[in-house]
Amino acid sequence: MNSNRMSAASALMLAAALTLSACSGGAAPGTEPSPSAPASVSPPASAGGDESLASPSPSQSPSPSVSPSPSSSPSAKPSDKPSEKPSEKPPASPAGAKGGSKFYEAIEVTANAAMATALVNKQFRLPEGYVPQDLVYPDIPFTFSDKIDKRKLRKEAAEALEQLVDGAAKDGIKLAGVSGYRSESRQKTLYESYVKKDGVQAADKYSARPGHSEHQTGLAIDVSGIDGKCAAESCFGGTPEAEWLAKYATDYGFIIRYPEGKEDITGYKYEPWHIRYVGADLAAKLAESGDTLEEHYGGAVPVSGSK
Numbered sequence: 001m002n003s004n005r006m007s008a009a010s011a012l013m014l015a016a017a018l019t020l021s022a023c024s025g026g027a028a029p030g031t032e033p034s035p036s037a038p039a040s041v042s043p044p045a046s047a048g049g050d051e052s053l054a055s056p057s058p059s060q061s062p063s064p065s066v067s068p069s070p071s072s073s074p075s076a077k078p079s080d081k082p083s084e085k086p087s088e089k090p091p092a093s094p095a096g097a098k099g100g101s102k103f104y105e106a107i108e109v110t111a112n113a114a115m116a117t118a119l120v121n122k123q124f125r126l127p128e129g130y131v132p133q134d135l136v137y138p139d140i141p142f143t144f145s146d147k148i149d150k151r152k153l154r155k156e157a158a159e160a161l162e163q164l165v166d167g168a169a170k171d172g173i174k175l176a177g178v179s180g181y182r183s184e185s186r187q188k189t190l191y192e193s194y195v196k197k198d199g200v201q202a203a204d205k206y207s208a209r210p211g212h213s214e215h216q217t218g219l220a221i222d223v224s225g226i227d228g229k230c231a232a233e234s235c236f237g238g239t240p241e242a243e244w245l246a247k248y249a250t251d252y253g254f255i256i257r258y259p260e261g262k263e264d265i266t267g268y269k270y271e272p273w274h275i276r277y278v279g280a281d282l283a284a285k286l287a288e289s290g291d292t293l294e295e296h297y298g299g300a301v302p303v304s305g306s307k
């Protein structure tokens, strides 16, 4: 775990540098490329998601409940059936919480990339060049008007999102999409630009490596209030929109993927704006248990062989 950690000094510097941005790779200040200028370096604040500020708080000590067991293989039984539905409950002991020691180490390919229940994180990546086959444009407001990739989601998630946004509106909460689908090549461009600028260690704290972003699944989207204020930024936390999501997203099959206090497990800081479609069944289970996806699968994550 220690090898993944920055020195406290650099963590502090990074935290300071990144304070204004989130879920966005906002670490690259200033230049905001238009969607039609992919050569540009820095994404808009809404580029979102897994290029979030994942830096652990320097003062935060590892949770005592997190006891990674380095000797246990996360993939005792590699599966070659990528379409196989993962077991609902990990048969292994609920060790879970091993992510902290596994960020970008012993990387494996998640076996169920096309399932709503897929686990994609800093340990389990999507198959090389994975592109969801059923991307659509959800009929909800966005914080931008262009019909571009990040407006897309997979069909099932898009339909659930439309219902979620409708449900919120009935409660007087007006939500808007900020950033949905992101291709592996787009993620690669972003990540590499960050590495060039800040170095690998720093870049890993706020940007997902290509193949490791939930946004590439087409099942995750960053949302904000309709005014786009605090879009993918820490100040979204505590807003009526964030509170509504925390309370009701589950009812529509979504989870707050990177909850508060689980940074060492998910590898990302609290992102109240990043919601991930997992389907109604799993969302209900996670709501009841309070588990993250990592904890839910524990050591029983299905994989399709190492990378």
Ligand SMILES: [Zn+2]
Residues within 6 Å of the ligand: 023, 048, 049, 050, 215, 220, 221, 222, 273, 274, 275
């Ligand atoms: Zn996100």
